[in-house]
Amino acid sequence: MLYWVMKYVLLGPLLRVFFRPKVRGLEHIPAEGGVILASNHLSVADSFFLPLMVPRRITFPAKREYFTGTGVKGTLKRWFFTGVGQVPIDRSGASxxxxxxxxxxxxxxxxxIVGIYxxxxxxxxxxxxxxxxxxxxxxxxxxxxxxxxxMVGTDKANPIGSKMWRPYPIQVHIGKPLEFSRYQGLGGDRFIERSITDEIMYALxxxxxxEYVDVYAAKVKEAQAA
Incomplete structure (x- = not known):
């Protein structure tokens, strides 16, 4: 319920007014059934505009810390991230x-539908x-x-490091589904896993x-920080 209130009553209308988001390729989203939406990731704003423009609910895995805060601030964060369709994931420990x-x-x-970056x-x-x-x-x-x-334009509306969003037209381009049933039963094969991932990245x-860079973004960020 909270998800739909955020999308159609509270946050959604404001985003539509200030950023004029447009979507193409909605016909590729099935009416039902499990599917992964694999998106590029330019900005925090991606997790707002993608759910806004897709009729079905999208669930994103998110850090558990977003949901465990205390006090008024913690309650508001928990309410907000739940409202935008995120579920807590514990990312600490070996498992x-x-x-x-x-x-x-x-x-x-x-x-x-699960959203993944x-x-x-x-x-x-x-x-x-x-x-x-x-x-x-x-x-x-x-x-x-x-x-x-x-996602196109979200990095202009919400540049990395900025605290305030800037009005900018957002576009969401949805491609044709990629089918990998030919690999069923081959889980655990690193070559197969890399081949599937690379095919997804090529489509993106x-x-x-x-421009594609064959390096993990996290390593680039680590080098920049150093």
């Missing part, structure tokens, strides 16, 4: 990655970076298609028009 994977697979098998973090410079293979493990375990999504590159 954290598997726990996150299991949560997403459970949602997909139950017929939900294969790069693992926001692009530091607007280019598209190497995808992590966690998405391919979800594909192999849940047996669902992947729909590539290109074509859809977004971004």
């Amino acid at each position: 954290a990655a598997q726990a996150a994977l299991d949560t997403c697979v459970r949602l997909l098998r139950a017929g939900h 294969p790069e693992g973090t926001r692009s530091p410079d607007g280019r598209l970076y190497k995808g992590k293979t966690g998405i391919s493990r979800m594909v192999l375990e849940a047996g669902v298609p992947v729909i590539p999504v290109a 590159m074509e859809l977004s028009g971004q």
